[in-house]
């Protein structure tokens with residue numbers, strides 16, 4: 001492998017990491033605040049893909065712009081779903097079977113709505129940008145992937161700023177780290193949970209719309225990405241944006257560089273293998289490693 | 298039963314609280330007068346923390362009234378109670394270890410109505426605890442035990458409390474730090490904050506407080522002016538190093554004050 005090949009792979013991995021981070025961070029905030037493993041995340045990613053598809057087909061809206069519009073749209077969807085369904089779940093400081101079943105059921109419902117409306121044919125969004133390339137000397141970058149990365153990185157940056165600088169963000173971090181402490185200083189945990197759920201679903205919608213520009217999709221879209229999101233979350237821990245970004249980068253690097261060693265047909269197994277390895281070797285994820293080192297120091 | 302002279306800021310009437318099927322408080326009545334320090338003492342598991350959690354609202358009483366400044370707040374969620382300037386410094390401190398000291402303090406002024414005075418109150422807290430100011434950008438999880446307790450006190454003060462609920466502020470601290478923390482408590486008292494104090498360090502608690510309640514297995518078994526409780530035979534024997542007796546051996550609900 002030449003150095004240029006290596007650089008090309010590295011850049012490809014970095015660009016992939018951006019979208020991986022956006023698709024995982026929504027699950028992370030929802031889990032952090034509500035201790036719900038949102039299996040329906042995959043369903044909302046699928047809906048995000050069709051959201052961009054419909055806007056592109058009907059209104060010729062740029063899919064990247066559609067992805068940004070997906071944020072407010074899916075935020076409202078998330079708030080509504082929370083109000084209708086999620087808030088009735090028993091409160092708990094750990095994941096409950098009820099919440100798993102509810103979210104799994106919701107995923108199935110979303111999938112079936114997808115089949116009902118769009119059937120099971122593969123769709124894709126082909127825009128003028130799809131095949132355009134950027135040449136930087138010997139390095140070749142897909143301009144679409146570059147744009148998707150910029151959009152994804154922008155979303156992550158906005159989230160990080162919102163979490164660290166705003167009162168809402170502080171209340172989210174407070175509930176994640178110590179729910180009881182949040183309640184005794186006057187955080188309305190019901191309201192924060194509702195807004196957080198909206199935010200998590202909004203990120204699912206944005207991720208789905210962005211992914212739809214890169215891959216073809218059907219109503220089962222999201223399933224392989226859900227598994228990847230699990231790997232990223234297990235790697236990066238459930239408490240921070242930077243942890244998610246790190247987990248996303250690691251998975252993207254492993255997936256991208258594995259093409260050198262693993263036949264393409266085994267690709268889907270990579271993330272699963274990584275999940276098993278991490279669970280066995282590093283059950284606390286990277287964050288756990290950090291914490292251990294801090295305790296030893 | 299004697300009414301304390303100044304108007305009560307807080308009154309509990311016949312409060313009952315259960316965890317699931319297990320009832321823990323069996324009709325607690327107590328009263329805290331404005332400007333006073335009132336303490337609750339009693340053995341482990343008596344229900345002291347439960348009482349404070351019911352006052353702040355994270356536990357819902359099954360019966361009874363919680364009257365704060367003349368209004369029954371028993372039906373309100375915690376965030377609506379905190380708006381009325383009650384603050385809890387909880388047992389075990391409950392800071393956010395991954396947030397900076399300053400963010401921890403700021404969260405003490407979370408209700409929107411408190412936010413305009415955050416900067417001003419931060420200065421006040423830093424004036425009282427200069428060590429927190431030095432460490433304000435550090436993560437709270439990296440503070441020492443004494444500093445964490447200061448941070449928890451500071452967070453409580455950020456709410457400009459009319460009533461401060463202090464749960465075991467000296468728990469787990471080295472004796473020299475215990476002194477320091479109680480000096481801070483004394484200073485807070487000087488600022489005119491009304492305090493309901495739960496403390497294992499009964500000697501201290503009764504010295505710093507005006508009035509005290511003794512709680513055992515979810516009942517108030519004894520109450521009175523703190524100096525009288527200090528000399529009370531039951532308190533002496535059960536809590537202040539006298540020979541320890543079965544708590545139940547003493548007649549329940551007997552006020553020490555005539």
Ligand SMILES: Nc1ncnc2c1ncn2[C@@H]1O[C@H](COP(=O)(O)OP(=O)(O)OP(=O)(O)O)[C@@H](O)[C@H]1O
Pocket residue numbers: 316319321339340341342343344345346347348388
């Ligand atoms: N979350 C809970 N679930 C069930 N029971 C609880 C819970 N918290 C406390 N209890 C029980 O309620 C009783 C009162 O506990 P509480 O913590 O109020 O006592 P305390 O007086 O504060 O004791 P300590 O001096 O040890 O802090 C105890 O019997 C305890 O076991």
Ligand SMILES: [Mg+2]
Pocket residue numbers: 345346347388
């Ligand atoms: Mg206690």
